Amino acid sequence: xxxxxxxxxxxxxxxxxxxxxxxxxxxxxxxxxxxxxxxxxxxxxxxxxxxxxxxxxxxxxxxxxxx
Amino acid sequence: xxxxxxxxxxxxxxxxxxxxxxxxxxxxxxxxxxxxxxxxxxxxxxxxxxxxxxxxxxxxxxxxxxxxxxxxxxxxxxxxxxxxxxxxxxxxxxxxxxxxxxxxxxxxxxxxxxxxxxxxxxxxxxxxxxxxxxxxxxxxxxxxxxxxxxxxxxxxxxxxxxxxxxxxxxxxxxxxxxxxxxxxxxxxxxxxxxxxxxxxxxxxxxxxxxxxxxxxxxxxxxxxxxxxxxxxxxxxxxxxxxxxxxxxxxxxxxxxxxxxxxxxxxxxxxxxxxxxxxxxxxxxxxxxxxxxxxxxxxxxxxxxxxxxxxxxxxxxxxxxxxxxxxxxxxxxxxxxxxxxxxxxxxxxxxxxxxxxxxxxxxxxxxxxxxxxxxxxxxxxxxxxxxxxxxxxxxxxxxxxxxxxxxxxxxxxxxxxxxxxxxxxxxxxxxxxxxxxxxxxxxxxxxxxxxxxxxxxxxxxxxxxxxxxxxxxxxxxxxxxxxxxxxxxxxxxxxxxx
Numbered sequence: 001x002x003x004x005x006x007x008x009x010x011x012x013x014x015x016x017x018x019x020x021x022x023x024x025x026x027x028x029x030x031x032x033x034x035x036x037x038x039x040x041x042x043x044x045x046x047x048x049x050x051x052x053x054x055x056x057x058x059x060x061x062x063x064x065x066x067x
Numbered sequence: 068x069x070x071x072x073x074x075x076x077x078x079x080x081x082x083x084x085x086x087x088x089x090x091x092x093x094x095x096x097x098x099x100x101x102x103x104x105x106x107x108x109x110x111x112x113x114x115x116x117x118x119x120x121x122x123x124x125x126x127x128x129x130x131x132x133x134x135x136x137x138x139x140x141x142x143x144x145x146x147x148x149x150x151x152x153x154x155x156x157x158x159x160x161x162x163x164x165x166x167x168x169x170x171x172x173x174x175x176x177x178x179x180x181x182x183x184x185x186x187x188x189x190x191x192x193x194x195x196x197x198x199x200x201x202x203x204x205x206x207x208x209x210x211x212x213x214x215x216x217x218x219x220x221x222x223x224x225x226x227x228x229x230x231x232x233x234x235x236x237x238x239x240x241x242x243x244x245x246x247x248x249x250x251x252x253x254x255x256x257x258x259x260x261x262x263x264x265x266x267x268x269x270x271x272x273x274x275x276x277x278x279x280x281x282x283x284x285x286x287x288x289x290x291x292x293x294x295x296x297x298x299x300x301x302x303x304x305x306x307x308x309x310x311x312x313x314x315x316x317x318x319x320x321x322x323x324x325x326x327x328x329x330x331x332x333x334x335x336x337x338x339x340x341x342x343x344x345x346x347x348x349x350x351x352x353x354x355x356x357x358x359x360x361x362x363x364x365x366x367x368x369x370x371x372x373x374x375x376x377x378x379x380x381x382x383x384x385x386x387x388x389x390x391x392x393x394x395x396x397x398x399x400x401x402x403x404x405x406x407x408x409x410x411x412x413x414x415x416x417x418x419x420x421x422x423x424x425x426x427x428x429x430x431x432x433x434x435x436x437x438x439x440x441x442x443x444x445x446x447x448x449x450x451x452x453x454x455x456x457x458x459x460x461x462x463x464x465x466x467x468x469x470x471x472x473x474x475x476x477x478x479x480x481x482x483x484x485x486x487x488x489x490x491x492x493x494x495x496x497x498x499x500x501x502x503x504x505x506x507x508x509x510x511x512x513x514x515x516x517x518x519x520x521x522x523x524x525x526x527x528x529x530x531x532x533x534x535x536x537x538x539x540x541x542x543x544x545x546x547x548x549x550x551x552x553x554x555x556x557x558x559x560x561x562x563x564x
Contacts, residue, residue, distance in 0.1 A: 046321070
């Protein structure tokens with residue numbers, strides 16, 4: 001196998017892996033909500049909409065710090 | 068301690084709002100002078116022959132670019148961080164004396180570095196690397212300021228109440244990390260006083276002079292990896308951070324798709340760093356690198372449009388707000404110009420298009436529809452949204468804001484259309500030849516043809532500057548206008564007549 005062939009295989013494998021990572025991430029974003037401890041990413045928008053200092057955090061860092 | 072309810076502390080945000088406006092005026096004013104100098108070269112000597120050194124195009128040009136990038140834009144980034152950061156992390160700067168001290172140090176050292184940079188550039192002290200003109204003593208100052216910014220940011224994140232980081236915070240973190248890496252590597256330089264000449268002389272040149280650690284093609288590669296990504300992490304990433312907070316907040320609408328915002332974020336982070344090679348098409352850089360630069364530039368459309376479309380769709384069903392509020396108008400136009408310039412850039416990065424576009428005014432037009440339409444509009448919108456909340460007063464005048472919007476929009480349109488025509492004319496004329504391969508035109512022929520477009524560009528820039536002065540006046544008057552109850556300020560900003 002010469003260098004050009006190795007490059008070609010490397011290129012294909014890398015592209016394939018990157019496509020896998022991309023679609024894997026999209027799958028993760030859409031399915032995480034269904035898990036037992038999963039989160040609905042869309043609720044994170046409320047971090048901006050309800051951002052007064054005495055608004056309840058979307059998910060508090062710790063219970064004792066929560067107001 | 069007196070027993071008061073906890074409030075967000077905007078002391079540092081206000082300080083940086085001031086420098087955003089002052090340095091914006093300085094940078095844009097110099098830009099307008101430069102534009103008219105190109106159209107009317109006599110203006111190079113506007114203050115007479117004795118002061119020509121300080122008023123000519125080449126001395127002022129780095130002052131314009133550095134004032135708008137490191138002055139106006141960075142101040143805007145810092146101002147919005149010290150506002151948005153506290154709010155989405157639900158923690159006040161007032162809760163930590165240490166963070167407050169770091170924040171103040173961050174501001175005052177930043178101001179000192181800005182003063183040193185302005186002074187040295189006016190004096191003609193420069194490394195001659197585009198957007199990296201500062202000599203080594205100032206570079207060290209920049210690094211210290213940046214480290215303070217990082218301590219401030221991660222310090223605030225460290226004491227947060229909100230477990231997850233809002234999408235804007237991810238973009239601010241990326242700004243910090245990206246610029247840190249780029250600035251350090253591109254400014255690797257050796258003071259000439261440490262050098263020894265072939266003849267054995269030591270201590271060459273003034274103490275503040277230096278040479279780049281890279282040479283030739285390597286220097287070009289590092290320089291444009293830096294130059295292009297300075298656009299990425301200075302003009303794109305932190306401005307996306309702003310729009311992801313300010314547009315949903317001002318309109319009261321949740322982001323259309325938070326998942327898309329995450330996907331676009333990681334897409335942008337992965338793709339942007341590889342695209343810088345498009346600045347070196349048809350140069351001595353290896354061909355595969357040029358091709359890679361082109362390809363990644365085109366892929367870049369996807370994550371860029373992912374964010375821009377997400378913002379436009381956030382207004383779904385709420386388009387009457389665009390008609391009613393000049394503040395929303397600014398942000399929607401910013402988002403539109405973001406889509407526009409992230410389509411234009413990839414087109415220019417295609418090799419065959421670049422053969423015409425390279426070195427022409429079309430590139431200047433591209434940069435300016437990005438920075439005037441996207442960066443400038445978004446930073447002004449952010450400050451307009453912040454003003455009623457940090458000063459606890461309604462915006463002085465909605466009418467001035469609306470007038471400013473239309474004046475500046477006209478300015479941007481005149482700017483980029485004139486530069487499109489000028490650039491493509493220039494590119495075509497440079498390439499034109501007769502049947503024997505002799506060039507059809509000399510350089511001065513192109514200059515003569517381009518003169519009207521240069522004049523139009525100057526007018527476009529002037530309109531934008533006029534609008535910016537209206538913005539500065541409006542913010543100044545806001546500080547003294549009618550107070551408002553903070554409770555009212557859930558979304559839409561209150562505006563006076």
